[in-house]
Amino acid sequence: MDLLIKNATIFTMDEKEEMIKGSLLIDRTKIKAIFPHALGDEPNIQAREIMDGSSLIILPGMTNAHYHSYSNLLKGTESSLPLELWSLYTVAYGHSLQDEDIALAVQLGVIEQIRSGVTCCIDHFPHIARAEAALKSYEQTGIRVGFAPMMHDVPDHHFLRVQLPNKITERIEAVRPKSVDWMREFYTTLLKYWNGKNNKIRILLGPNAPQRCSKEMLSLCKDLSISEKMLVHTHLLESKVQKYWGDRSFSKGLVGKLNEAGLLNERLSTAHSVWLEEQELAALSEKGVTFVHNPASNMMLGSGRAAVGKWLKYGANVALGTDSSNCGISHNMFETMRLAVMLHRYGNEEEVWIKPIDTLKMATIGGAKLLGEADCRGKIKVGYEADLVLINKAHTPYCVETDLATQLVLYESGHSIEALMVAGEWLMKDKKLITIDEQKVITSVQERSSEFLKRCPPAVREVEELLPYFREMYESISKEAIL
Ligand SMILES: [Zn+2]
DSSP, X not given: OOEEEEEEEEEOOSXXXXXEEEEEEEETTEEEEXXXXXXXXXXXXXXXXXXXXXXXXXXXXXXXXXXXXXXXXXXXXXXXXXXXXXXXXXXXXXTTOOHHHHHHHHHHHHHHHHTTTEEEEEXXXXXXXXXXXXXXXHHHHOOEEEEEEEEOOSOHHHHTTOOOOHHHHXXXXXXXXXXXXXXXXXXXXXXXXXXXXXXXXXXXXXXXOGGGXXXXXXXXXXXXXXXXXXXXXXXXOOXXXXXXXXXXXXXXXXXXXXXXXXXXXXXXXXXXXXXXXXXXXXXXXXXXXXXXXXXXXXXHTTOOOOOHHHHHHTTOEEEEOOBOGGGTOOXXXXXXXXXXHHHTTTTSOGGGOOOHHHHHHIIIXXXXXXXXXXXXXXXXXXXXXOOEEEEESSSGXXXXXXXXXXXXXXXOOSTTEEEEXXXXXXXXXXXXXXXXXXXXXXXXXXXXXXXXXXXXXXXXXXXXXXXXXXXXXXXXXXXXXXX
């Protein structure tokens, strides 16, 4: 056997949210056995490595279920605008990133995620020409990734009906979107070389959002999701503006558009989903769609508050995401869980409040279920993958042992995490990252950053030309009552 952790507190996250005091045995990539026992009464088992767990809480690894790695180099760029205006900036900055920047952005994000207990992330990835650079970087880190390159062939100014001067329209439209055939070829190649690599990398279909995809592009999604058994991950109804134009552009709105494309099923996960009507959220829940809640960016970009309490009431699977670095958050799942709890109490009836344990389930089981891996990840159970977070309870949040879920969600920052493993492989031990040279990554980002920032101004100047027209559209709609 490879590893025995003795005398630990094991937070299994299984059906009964059982907390076991005992020992955990890991054989290669999987959990081999769990032995409940009194302190000091551990089983006599030989293992290559034996670890004293008497000061440890062991938690299943968490999934950051909606995230954009490219944004890790954009901290401190524009972050004081609502979604539709902010998007112009993040796209402009993002296009200035080169392969080396993307590789480093991936590693920066993995550093933050490992240090906050994340063993798997879903990277909704817009700069698809740089997919290979990102995937190579992920492979080095050893983290699990659901990599969802974005598909989009409808520009925002069309859907949002922004009236632009001809000169600006011509400039924007001179850059043609990738065709459906091109995307089919792209995905086929990616699947061939990367899907299932090391049992850690999965390729997902990543339609940017239903309004940003033509019927034909969504049809490609459906074809590939069936023929290649692929999952589909998309943004959905993030803002009021999207709801407004979605209802005016498609007879049954943006949810109707996904339905007509044949994408509403258990393979689909939708990030944000803030502006769903009740019958839509009931229908999506019924069809097994996973909702991914992103409390930080919903607040920072003024998008609104998702009806997470109702999602749970309808029995939907819910996962949690941190979204982009440049809308106000490091990729810290403890912070995300805490924000989710707080956001759904502020100004809401008590009946829809969510509890700390609810968010812990979203971060563990919910994320695993989104990826169709609920039978092998998200819990500490015999036969499950050894994706584990080791938390040192000799820290202030745990001095008095009362309700561990509440203590983890409301008081943990990530500082108490000692170690983390994915499939039995240490990615962090004694607080030191194993697969990433953290200092080298930081130094490399510092060295490259001035060149990167020098490349941004022309694209940002173009955004400043666009901004008044988008603002005019945004302001006229934000005054309308639509629900
Ligand atoms: Zn997003």
